[in-house]
Amino acid sequence: MEGSSEGLRKGAWTAEEDSLLRQCIDKYGEGKWNKLPLRAGLNRCSKSCRERWLNYLKPSIKRGKFGSDEVDLLLRLHKLLGNRWSLIAGRLPGRTANDVKNYWTTHFGKKQEPCCTSKTRKRYITCSAASPAQKLSVIKPRPQSYNRCSQLIGQKEVELGEVSNKDGSITYNKDKFMNSLMDGESMWWESLLEESQVADGMGPVATTTNEADNFFINSMFSTLDVEQLWSLFNSDTREVDKVLYEFNNDNDQRI
């Protein structure tokens, strides 16, 4: 890990490097990552610097274990958004996409293959969280990856007006979102729901929990109005929490 390619350091960061990176960002702010190594006097590539800051050094990052509420929200958002770690992380204050991704793969990725225990299967288990069949069953509203991953080829894309904020979170243009939602012959999320239902039946893991999953998705989309749906993509995590909280209460009462 300590080797170098083209003279640039790789591997674990030292305390001294962290300090240089912090000082540089304090002085110049985030962004301009390409100039950062030179400014900071770091023998690292710009990507490495950016990653170190966004995943580890940024003051807003929350360390430590995931709380039960965070896990609950993570599970639900993953069901809605799939492996869209950055979006999920945006709903979990202080958590990075890397944190979320790592947590998911270690805690839930393996649960799909509980029979596998040997180390040789571990990599497979990790990958299984993003297996093609799994991808089919999730909702992927972001246009930029929609084209690549969705089976809904030919359907109109949804314009969310995604905007990256300075703090790393993502917000959306509400007007674009609303217009796009209601545009076309059928609403995109209805199609996604249909696809999700079909995919759940075709998926490699047919367990009783899928019924619960289907119930969740069905209930979610049948009980949310557009404003509520919007809030799921809005930056105000309190609103998201409120929607999910109300949703949970509704379901608890029904069950």
Added chain:
DNA sequence: AAGTCGGACAACCGCACATTT
């Protein structure tokens, strides 16, 4: 005590999209 296993997480990598030149 030594070896093995597996969880946790930092870091690397390649790709795609966005922006700049």
Added chain:
DNA sequence: CAAATGTGCGGTTGTCCGACT
């Protein structure tokens, strides 16, 4: 308008460390 460059993202790998045998 095309090429170059910058940025962000998701998947994967490597390493550390505690638990277990």
